[in-house]
Amino acid sequence: MRIDIITCVPQLLASPFDHSIVKRAKDKGLASINVIDLRDYTTYAHGQLDDYAYGGGAGMVLMPEPIANCIMSLQSERKYDAIMYMTPDGEQFSQSIANRYSMVENIMILCGHYKGVDERIRQKFITHEISIGDYVLSGGELAAAVVADALVRLIPNVLSDETSALTDSFQDGLLAPPVYTRPEVYEGMSVPQVLLSGNHKAIEQWRNDQAIERTKTRRPDLYQKLLGS
Structure with missing residues (x-):
């Protein structure tokens, strides 16, 4: 399984995937988790990624162009079985959803930040919108880490005891x-x-x-x- 996580704050994901079961999966070559810095895909000055929302209101919104540039660049390299967006208004993540997506090969996860992403990105690219609970985090990074961990541990041969995941x-x-x-x-x-x-x-x-x-x-x-x- 390959999981590509798009974020504007890659530092938040520096540690979760370098320890315990996920690290074991990576070391065995059973999973690859790549943190993609969204700032590498912006054409705006000073690495700008966000702007004010049309219509006013508090908070900033991630602009569509850098996200589109990133997604299309990744899509040019491989076919993705799912492009997820972590958002409080998405489908509630569950063990059955984890079971379903643990069977696929390539997953892309977009992390929202600030007030989220331009709605047109969700309409054009996102195939699955996922929430990990009825609360709001500073961004989708920690939620993406939760999803990635839940998926990776279900991959055959990741756990030492194959029956362990079945009795969770x-x-x-x-x-x-x-x-x-x-x-x-x-x-x-x-x-x-x-x-x-x-x-x-x-x-x-x-x-x-x-x-x-x-x-x-x-x-x-x-x-x-x-x-x-």
């Missing part, structure tokens, strides 16, 4: 059950006996019951969706 929260519409490790007793709190029993069928049933109960208690919206499916 949300994969089956449920939150993950509680987990325990050594010591068996910590400050008077013991590991549930069923997990020490060696009875794999009973353990699996306990985990399923716990996942359902945790989802019902903590995310009743997910639980109701599960009941309706």
